[in-house]
Amino acid sequence: MKKLLQSLFILLFVASSAMAQNRTITGTVTSKEDGLPLPGVSVKVKGANIGASTGANGRFSLSVPASATALEFSSLGFLSQTINIGSGTTVNVSLETDAKALTEVVVTGYGTGRPVGTIVGSVATVSSRVVDSKPTANAFDALQGQVAGLQLFSSSGEPSVASSLRLHGVGSLGASNTPLVLLDGAQVDPNVIVSLNPNDFESISVLKDASATSIYGARAANGVIYITTKKGRVGQPTMSIQQQYSESSIAYDKFFKNVMNTAELSAFQVKQGLRTQAATDALLAQYPNDFKWYDYYHKNGAPTYQTDFNISGGANKTTYYISGSYLNAEGIRYRSAYDRYTIRANVNTEISSYLKAGLILSGGTDNRQLNGWGSNSTNGGLALLAQPWFSPYKADGSEYYGETIAGLGRYAPNYLADMMPDDYNRLQFNPSAYLTLTPIAGLTLKTQGGMDGTIERNTWGTRPVYAGSPGNGSLDESYSRNIIKTWTNTAEYKFNFGQNNFTALAGHEYVDGTNNSFSAGTAASPFNEMWLLQNGNATNRRVSSGKSEYAFNSFFGRLEYNFKNRYYLDGSIREDKSSRFGSERQSATFWSIGGMWRMKEESFLKDVSWLDEMSLRASHGTSGNSAIGNYEHLQTAAATTNYTNNPALAINQAGNAELGWEKQTKTTVGLTTGFFNRVRLTVEYYFRKTTDQLINVPQPFTTGWANIRYNIGTIQNSGFDVTLDVDAYKNNTAKAFVTPYFNANFNKNKITELFQGKQTYIIPNTGVLWAVGQPVSFSYPIWAGVNAANGAPQWYLPNSGEAIANPRKDPSAITSNFSTALEQNTGIERYPWLNGGFGFRSGYKGLYMDVDFSFSLGKYLINNDRYFFENPTQFPGFNQSPTVLDYWTPQNTDARFPSLSNQFTQFDSRLIENASFLRLKAVQIGWNLPESILKSVKVVKGARIFLVGRNILTVTDYTGPDPEVDSNLALGTNPNTRQFGMGLQLRF
Incomplete structure (x- = not known):
């Protein structure tokens, strides 16, 4: 008994000695990217089965034996780190994002x-x-x-x-x-x-x-x-709450400031002979202003408010994410606004070890007020034609409201906005749900259903109290319901034989879409207090309704294989059937095959320390396009009253029973590399060919149809994608990093086949040319300059016939008689050849700064605004650009514009401008408050203060309102906005 007690005493002594040698290490784990604390990080003693995890504030506490030399930190989405602990008791770690x-x-x-x-x-x-x-x-x-x-x-x-x-x-x-x-x-x-x-x-x-x-x-x-x-x-x-506020103004105001002031315009109009100097002096005495109309028609400092709230987490085997948000944004034009409410609930649960389910409920509503004045209106896109000596303010400083602006004869934009509202409401619902079953190891069966549902209502008209037409109000309302339903069923099986790994997938998908709509309108409504559809004149009521449907039914499969996680092959096949095509051509089969070689895994590269990654991949396959109207393959009829003023049916679409899929083939080769644990570079080449295009082919008018859609024509695109990012500086101890990035796409397109044997086709009234062997290009009469001898305008004569596809600039073939027959290929491509962006991500402890630029080169636009602002002989009396002061006179023979006896501007190549641009797209600067500041407020686990900017700087030679317009032609553009704001985010 005595020996037993001695043994127990010795054992307890050894144990207590060992415990006495243990020490407690504490610390905080944060994200290097933004300095935020990281919960759930695994902290383990290296070489021992001892560990803990960080709490919601990123802190941990761990008792380690005296023999411990290092701790291992790991978390999903971050690079693991091993930290030597020495003799200290505090270890703070900043984990780097694992890209x-x-x-x-x-x-x-x-x-x-x-x-x-x-x-x-x-x-x-x-x-x-x-x-x-x-x-x-x-x-x-x-x-x-x-x-x-x-x-x-x-x-x-x-x-x-x-x-x-x-x-x-x-x-x-x-x-x-x-x-x-x-x-x-x-x-x-x-x-x-x-x-x-x-x-x-x-x-x-x-x-x-x-x-x-x-x-x-x-x-x-x-x-x-x-x-x-x-x-x-x-x-x-x-739980997180974020509040954000910003203000908007015109992003690029060069165009808006490029109009004459009172002195310039009045002097020019005297030279034009519009009035005498005495009459001008009398006019300016009556209206002694030099008003800046662009500041009046566009608001400066239009506010945007946004509030976001979300809670997320999980318990046992169920996770949840619930959020709500409110956004209220004013546009820079009057009667331009948007407010939006959203709510979302994402719930996922593991019912058992082999059964999982998820439900997403997402919905919202938004209200939009649209500026109803079109691009071609002097109350909208052409508002700056207003003469600067007129002012929207009276002598007492009050604004004209309900009466026209003195001298100008135009109503104020805010009055027009009130009298002619255009309101739009949208309800959005995006629910989805899934169920997965894993009956045996490696096999996953999944069924998922989703919906994209919208209900839209648009109300617009003129109030009966509008001073321009009192007692004669009009009102229109439209309503539509759009629903896209997607139901997908898949079976996926993963298995391997030794180092041969396979994944096989088979599936079925059904998609259908429906649209139901109706609209009604009335006119001659006298009651402003009862401005309703039923209160208009009974003989001026109109009503319409419509319904449209489509469906896709698809079966597909995919097989993936890799050997040693080094050599990869995959292939897919899909059969699609669409209701949009003729009964004999509804089905089509698409496929792909691809491979990848992870070269870094080879023995001759695996030990190359400076090479982090090298993968070569290639793919080839087909896909289809059916993005046209739902019934274009059918002959359709529409109601008409043109037959003895009674309801009747008339054919309104020729249809094409042979209409089928537009098909595309694409080949891609890419190389992904990484160097020195700092540089990551990917370069890809692609070749894309589209055949059987769904083109509206022009028809002889004797057929009774202007166009019929056919499968015809071929176009090619080829180019390179380049993506590069570099860890220019990183210091884990200081939680500091600077990571610049760059990406670019170089693309060229070429038409290789048209229709009806044509080599060229000019799309009517667009200034766009299709020519076989060439990219999509602009087609306009080419300006040859002003005749220095007599001040007459001049244009080059084009080649004849289809040779207009080749630009002709022969100095001996010039005319001063303008006509659309002069139209020819300008040699200017419609689409930019280079698009991309660059910038950097950076941080230091809790501070961070992100900067993003975007750019486009080879982008061109027809600047239709110049037709109005550089045409004083066509629009006499209106304000103009100062450029028109450079017109031909016997003393100014090298002039930009012809003499005052000629039309200054025609629809010719002068209007096609280089709209390439560089834009400082976004800047965000933030500070994640340190724990030392927040520790006294125990309920707040984290806080972030940030400043944001959008479209801060624009560099371009384009003289219109905005170079970013994605069209062949721009007129009266509502320009993009520059925004500056701030925000606060709190985490609990």
């Missing part, structure tokens, strides 16, 4: 996500950091210049505007060029993005090559944009 891990689980086409390093296809992913906290309703606006190959322009400053999207050039001359947009796997209309809260997005992936897109078959000819929304994490409950 691969952030995009690791990428969904490229049904089935489970795949690590990005194992994806054969070309996929670019933008994280939530890029799109959130931007002072705009449009999430896609933040993507400009972020993805090589994705051209994105915002053509208007309306706060509710959607961006135009184009991937790898123009792939179709007749059908849509917009990529397929998927929200958590369900198809949505690209315009829906404006109605969603960008702060709910986890990532946006752009699928670019055939290997990534062909699995989507019929809808993927223009690429795929896949949006993933945020989800909660088990054991990491958080």
Whole structure:
């Protein structure tokens, strides 16, 4: 017994000695990228089974034995770190974002996500950091210049505007060029993005090559944009509130300031002979102003407010993310505004070890007030034609309201906005749900249903109290309901034999869309207090309704193989059937094959220390385009009253029973590399060919039809994508880094076949030419300058016939008689050859700064504004650009414009301007408050203060309102806005 007690005493002594040698180490783990604390980080003693995890504030406490020399820190989405602990008791760590891990689980086409390093296809992913906290309703606006190959322009400053999207050039001359947009796997209309809260997005992936897109078959000819929304994490409950405020003004005001002042215009009009000097002096005595009309028609400092709230987390096997937001944005034009409410709930649960389910409920409503004055109106896009000696303010400083502006004879824009409202309301609903079953190891069965539903109501008209037409109000209302439903069923099986790894996928998808609409209108309404449809004149009422439907039915499969995670092959096939085509041509089959060689895994490169990554991939495949009207293959009839003034039917569409799929073939080769643990470079080449284009072919008028859509014509696009980012500086101890980036797309298009044997075709009234063997180009009479001898305008005579595709500038073939017959190829390409962006991400401890530039080179626009602002002989009396002062006189023979006896400007090549631009797209500067400041407020776990700017600087030679317009022609553009703002985010 005594020996036993001695043994127990010795054992307890040893144990207590060992415990006495243990020490407690504490610290905080933060993200290097933004300085925020990281919860749920695993902290382990190296070489021992001892560990802990960080709490919601990123802090940890761990008792370690005396023998411990290092701690290992690891967390999903971050690079693991091993830190030597020495004899200290405090260890603070800043984990670096793992660029691969952030995009690791990428969904490229049904089935489970795949690590990005194992994806054969070309996929670019933008994280939530890029799109959130931007002072705009449009999430896609933040993507400009972020993805090589994705051209994105915002053509208007309306706060509710959607961006135009184009991937790898123009792939179709007749059908849509917009990529397929998927929200958590369900198809949505690209315009829906404006109605969603960008702060709910986890990532946006752009699928670019055939290997990534062909699995989507019929809808993927223009690429795929896949949006993933945020989800909660088990054991990491958080709540966040963010408030943001910004102010808007014109982003590029060179055009608006380029009009004459009172002295210049009055003197010029005397020279024109519009009035004598005495009459001018009398006019200016009556109206002694030099008013800046651009400051009046465009607001400066239009406010935008945004509030976001979300809670996320999880318990046991269920995670949740719930959010709500409110946005209120005023446009810079009168009667231009947008307010939006959204709500979202993402819930995922593991019912059992083999059964999982998820539900997304997303909805919202928004109200839009649109400026109803068109681009061709002196109350809208041409407002600056107003003479500067007139003013919208009376002598006592009050504004003209309900009466025309003295001398100008025009109503004030805010009065017109009140009297002629154009209000728009939209209800948005995007629910989806899924169920996955894993009956055996490796096999995943999944069914998912989603919906994109909108209800839209538009109300517009003229109030009965409008002074311009009192007692004669008009009112129109339209209502539409659009629903796109997607139902997808897949079976995916993963298995291996030794180092041979396989993934097989089979699936079925059904998509249908319906649109129901009706509208009504009335006129001669005398009652302002009862401004309703039924109160107009009974003989001036109108009503209409419509319905449209379409459906896709698809079967698809994919097989992936890799050997030793080094050599990869994948192939996909899909059969699509569409209701938009003739009964014999509704079905088409699309396919792809791709391969990747992870060269870094080879023995001859594996030990090359300076080479982090090297992968070579290639793919080839087909996809289709059906983005046309729903019934263009059918002969259709419409109601008419032209038969003895009674209702009747008349054929209104010729139809084409042979109409089928537009088809595209795409080949891509790419190399991805990484060097010195700092430099990452990807270069890709692609060749894209579209055949059987869905083109509206002009018909002889004797047929009774202007155009009939056919499958005909071929166009090619080829180019390079380049993506580069560099860790120029990084210091983990100081939590400091500077990471510049650059991306660019070089693209050339060429038409290789047209229709009816034609070699050239000028699209009527557009200034756009299609010519075989050439890119899509601008076609206008080519200006040859002013005749120095007599001041007459001159144009080059074109080649005859289809030879107009070759620009002719023969000094011996010139005429002074303008006509549209002078139209010829100008040699100027319609689409830019280079688009891209650059900038940097940086941080120091809790401070960070992100800067983004975007650019476009080889972009041209027909500046139709100049036809009005540089044409004093056609629009006498109106204000003009100072450029018109350079007109021909016997003393000024080398002039820009002809003599005063001629028309200054015609629709010719002078109006085609280089609209290439460089834009400082976004700047965000923020500070994550340190824990030392917040520790006294225990309920607040984190706080961030930030400043934001958008479209801060624009560099361009374009003289119109905005170079970013995505069109062949610009007139009276509502310009993009420059915004500056600030925000505060609190985390609890």
